[in-house]
Amino acid sequence: LKNASFIADNMMKADGGLFHNHKEGKSTLNGYLEDYASVIDAFLGIYEVTFDEQWLKKAESLAEYCLENFYDDASGLFYFTSKQDEFVIRRTLETNDNVIPASNSIMAKNLFYLSKHLYKESYEETALNMMKAVQGNFDEDVSGYANWLHLVLFTANPFYEVAILGPESLEDRKFLQQNYLPNSIMAGALGESYLPLLEKRYVDGETFLYVCQKGSCKLPVSAPTEALNQIQPRQNNFF
Structure with a gap:
């Protein structure tokens, strides 16, 4: 909770986004998708433990920021970098789990959870479309899509x-x-x-x-x- 409060107080940008790092009292660099996905996931977890609604609202606000600044309509997935990062030559889409779960898989689960908390069907629709966009790869490398399979199970069983x-x-x-x-x-x-x-x-x-x-x-x-x-x-x- 202390760390989450630090992020909320020191690493939120004026436009509602996140900074990537904090050093010597200064927060710098625009956050990447993995930053947003992980923080949203953490804020949702804190809400479910404390029932303090500020954390749910912060999670929703960050999700909206991602939809505005990271979402790619063509692929139905989120870019790893924000459209605010104009210096990036080529924006990539991270879908495979690695040392940590893929940022898109975390975001898909975040949107699914938020859709249940807030009754926002558009969030669930986006999450399911993200899953459909990558499900053709599951058979080729199931270990690289383990986090996505949570979402598959959520939709295949009662939730x-x-x-x-x-x-x-x-x-x-x-x-x-x-x-x-x-x-x-x-x-x-x-x-x-x-x-x-x-x-x-x-x-x-x-x-x-x-x-x-x-x-x-x-x-x-x-x-x-x-x-x-x-x-x-x-x-x-x-x-």
Whole structure:
């Protein structure tokens, strides 16, 4: 959390983008796609642990910046460098995993997760089109596309949005996250929230959990074990 706050406070540009590095009190160079993808991924993770909505909003803002400055309409993928980097002779598209997952594969998963948090169908559409753009290479080098295959599994199996609202939301979140639930995202609040997944679901003084799919939710439950049972029976063949 301290590192994320440092990035937010010191490495964000005036136009909403990211700097690539920070040295001796100065941030310089435009960020690359891997910088944006990794920071968005981290901010989403922090939101799901803290339920502090500022991190979700920062992740969305950075994703919008990427769509504006890195996205290539022709390929349906993101360039590694921003259009702000005019000195670059040839802009490349990184799709293969290497020492770290490919920046495009991280971005595709980020957009998929954001689409579930924010009910933005355009994000999911972009993520799936990115997957389709590279899926022809999976058989040739499956190890180089391992991170992409997470997205394949997310779309081939039920995926859940879990909303937790009420004074015990953080405790219930902690219980659920002690289990392996790769096919889900979690959102929550101690009180009323206007996030699409949470809006109009808070009941004063009570804590309820909602297990949803594509915005359609089962009846709310008050025990995290009940919510877990609504997710786990379908996971036998997942991962």
